[in-house]
Amino acid sequence: MTKKQSVSSRPAKPIRVDAEAIWSKPLSKRQKAVLDSLAKKQARGSDGQKGSTGSA
Numbered sequence: 001m002t003k004k005q006s007v008s009s010r011p012a013k014p015i016r017v018d019a020e021a022i023w024s025k026p027l028s029k030r031q032k033a034v035l036d037s038l039a040k041k042q043a044r045g046s047d048g049q050k051g052s053t054g055s056a
């Protein structure tokens with residue numbers, strides 16, 4: 001007999017959300033901070049893409 005998983009360790013039930021609902025929500029402070037840091041890295045040219053030849 002297998003042990004029943006606790007409620008907190010069970011996988012979440014998938015939910016359906018319209019794309020419009022996702023894109024119309026404002027960004028959180030954390031999301032803005034991450035995007036700002038990525039933009040700064042790309043502006044400096046240190047986005048990790050230097051020297052790569054891409055996929056051939």
